[in-house]
Each structure stands twice: as C-alpha cells, then as structure tokens.
Amino acid sequence: MHELGVVFHCIDQVNSIASENNVKRINSVTVEIGEVSTVIPELFEDCWSWAVKKETVLKDAKIKIEKIKAVTYCEACQKEYPTIQYGKVCPYCNSERTYLIKGNELIIKEIEAVEV
Amino acid sequence: MDKVRIIEVKQSIFADNDRDADKLREELKIKKTFLLNLMSSPGSGKTTFLKGIIKRLKDDISIGVMEADIDSDVDALAIKETGVKAIQLHTGGMCHLDASMTRQGLEEFGVNDLDLVVLENVGNLVCPAEFDTGAVKNAVILSVPEGHDKPLKYPLMFQVADILIINKIDVLDYFDFDLEKVKAYALMRNPKLKIFTVSAKTEEGLDDVASYLKAEVLAWTK
Numbered sequence: 001m002h003e004l005g006v007v008f009h010c011i012d013q014v015n016s017i018a019s020e021n022n023v024k025r026i027n028s029v030t031v032e033i034g035e036v037s038t039v040i041p042e043l044f045e046d047c048w049s050w051a052v053k054k055e056t057v058l059k060d061a062k063i064k065i066e067k068i069k070a071v072t073y074c075e076a077c078q079k080e081y082p083t084i085q086y087g088k089v090c091p092y093c094n095s096e097r098t099y100l101i102k103g104n105e106l107i108i109k110e111i112e113a114v115e116v
Numbered sequence: 117m118d119k120v121r122i123i124e125v126k127q128s129i130f131a132d133n134d135r136d137a138d139k140l141r142e143e144l145k146i147k148k149t150f151l152l153n154l155m156s157s158p159g160s161g162k163t164t165f166l167k168g169i170i171k172r173l174k175d176d177i178s179i180g181v182m183e184a185d186i187d188s189d190v191d192a193l194a195i196k197e198t199g200v201k202a203i204q205l206h207t208g209g210m211c212h213l214d215a216s217m218t219r220q221g222l223e224e225f226g227v228n229d230l231d232l233v234v235l236e237n238v239g240n241l242v243c244p245a246e247f248d249t250g251a252v253k254n255a256v257i258l259s260v261p262e263g264h265d266k267p268l269k270y271p272l273m274f275q276v277a278d279i280l281i282i283n284k285i286d287v288l289d290y291f292d293f294d295l296e297k298v299k300a301y302a303l304m305r306n307p308k309l310k311i312f313t314v315s316a317k318t319e320e321g322l323d324d325v326a327s328y329l330k331a332e333v334l335a336w337t338k
Contacts, residue, residue, distance in 0.1 A: 009214070017125060107127065108129060
C-alpha cells in the first residue's frame with residue numbers, strides 16, 4: 001500500500017510544473033501505470049481523490065489512468081510475450097533468460113491546465 | 117467555457133525523489149557519512165544482524181542507526197543496548213521512506229560525527245524498493261524460511277540492491293531452501309549483486325560482511 005506515497009510525489013511534481021507554467025487551475029492529470037509497476041490503479045485513484053482535496057491548483061483535478069501492458073523479452077528465442085500471463089519463463093522455449101521491456105512505468109504523461 | 121491547454125510532461129513520478137536522493141548522496145559525501153539502506157521482509161533478522169555487525173565495527177568506525185517503523189520503538193531500544201546512537205523514525209502509516217523523509221531523519225539525528233549510518237527501512241520487500249532514499253548502498257536481507265523464490269516474486273528489490281545477505285543459514289536443513297537457486301535468481305536480476313550467506317544468530321559469516329562494509333565506508337569517507 002504505497003500508492004499514497006506515490007500520489008504525494010505525483011502531486012508535488014504536478015504542483016511544481018504548474019507553478020513553472022503559471023497555471024492556476026488543473027482539470028485533469030494523465031498518468032501511465034505499467035501492469036507490473038507495483039501500483040494498483042484503483043488504489044491510486046482512491047488516494048488521489050482523497051489527497052487532492054487539500055490542494056489548491058489541483059483541488060478539482062481528475063486523474064486519468066492509462067494502463068501499460070507488461071511485455072517480457074526472451075534472450076534465448078528473441079520473442080516477446082505477455083508478462084502477467086507467463087511470468088519469468090518464456091512460453092515459447094522455456095528459457096529463464098528473459099527481461100522486462102515494458103510495464104513497470106509510473107509516468108506523468110500530461111496535464112490539462114485551465115487558461116486564465 | 118474555460119480555455120484549456122495540455123502540458124506534455126512525460127516524466128517519471130519518481131523523478132523528483134530521484135533528484136532529491138542524488139542531492140542527499142552528494143551532501144553525505146561532503147559530510148563523509150556513509151548511508152546504508154537496509155531492507156527486508158518483517159522478521160528476516162535485520163536487527164539481530166545489525167547488532168552483530170555493530171559489535172564488529174564500533175571500535176573502528178562511528179556508527180548510528182535510524183530505525184524506520186510504522187509505529188513502536190522496540191528496534192531502536194535493542195540497538196541502543198549495543199552502545200551506538202539510535203533513533204526511531206515513525207513513518208506515520210507509510211510503508212517506506214523516501215529521500216526527503218530520510219533527509220529529515222538525518223537532520224534530526226545529527227550525523228556530523230558518524231562514519232556509517234544504517235537506515236533500517238520498513239519491513240517490506242515491495243514499497244521501499246521504489247523509493248531511492250539517498251543511500252550510498254542498498255542491502256537486502258533474505259532469510260531461509262522465506263523461501264528461495266523471493267527474487268522472482270519481488271524482482272525490483274533484488275534489482276535495486278547492491279548487497280544481498282542470506283540470513284538464518286543455520287536452519288537450512290529444515291527448509292526446502294536452495295542456496296544455489298536463490299543466488300542464480302538474484303544474479304539474474306542484478307549481475308553485480310554482492311552476496312553473503314550468514315547466520316546472525318550463530319554469527320557465522322558476519323566477519324565477512326563487516327570487513328566488506330568497513331572497506332566500503334572507508335573508501336567513501338576518506
């Protein structure tokens with residue numbers, strides 16, 4: 001349950017971006033969350049809704065979450081496969097020489113700011 | 117209707133913490149203080165291990181311990197018995213420490229006269245791995261009863277760790293724990309990982325960890 005900590009960091013960063021861009025109000029923030037990022041999107045959303053109430057620029061900001069599918073690459077047979085379904089072992093050749101190529105992202109993608 | 121504009125950010129949520137952690141490391145380098153971030157599951161033997169290490173090093177280098185827990189101060193009290201400076205940090209329900217919490221803790225603690233500060237992170241193999249604390253090295257303790265599959269289940273922890281300490285090897289005979297497998301799994305995550313096998317209870321292997329740590333600390337603080 002570290003979603004709250006992640007949300008606090010996200011809010012801090014959005015606040016500093018807002019002040020750099022002279023933004024007074026934000027409609028929404030879009031984040032990309034990888035399937036194996038250890039952050040659960042639903043919990044992130046709950047923490048967000050609770051935490052932004054105490055904010056000013058972000059007070060009414062919605063959170064938009066885009067999930068990123070996790071993909072693992074197999075060095076032995078050079079194929080890619082879905083991480084969630086097969087984990088560490090390649091479903092094509094049974095090799096364990098595999099590594100994650102995407103799916104652990106936690107990224108602030110964009111901010112929808114209101115012009116004043 | 118308000119006019120809206122989209123600001124493209126494309127920045128990791130941890131970017132500010134990572135920056136803060138790098139800054140803290142620079143400050144510690146100037147202060148000649150080595151910060152070790154010690155992570156593990158609850159009950160892996162962190163505190164017992166630490167007491168064994170302190171006993172071996174406290175005459176040569178000055179040591180302080182910061183115990184991070186959601187609540188209670190039992191660990192800090194146990195460490196104080198060894199005669200070194202200890203402080204209990206409460207995370208207020210958070211499951212991890214980040215760089216700014218670590219900095220606050222260090223400021224309150226006062227590290228100017230300390231060569232080595234050990235941060236005993238919250239017992240948890242998931243969340244502490246996500247947040248760079250500003251430590252010079254990250255160590256993870258994995259104990260035999262937890263099973264040899266942990267590097268597969270908690271890949272990030274073993275990826276961010278510099279040092280893996282396999283603890284409780286005195287009970288190896290009672291568990292289906294494959295020492296070679298766990299090493300292979302962990303090295304798969306991080307080929308540079310430095311691995312030690314110890315029993316904090318019987319003190320087997322602690323001399324090796326202590327001399328490794330001492331050399332690291334002296335290299336950082338010289």
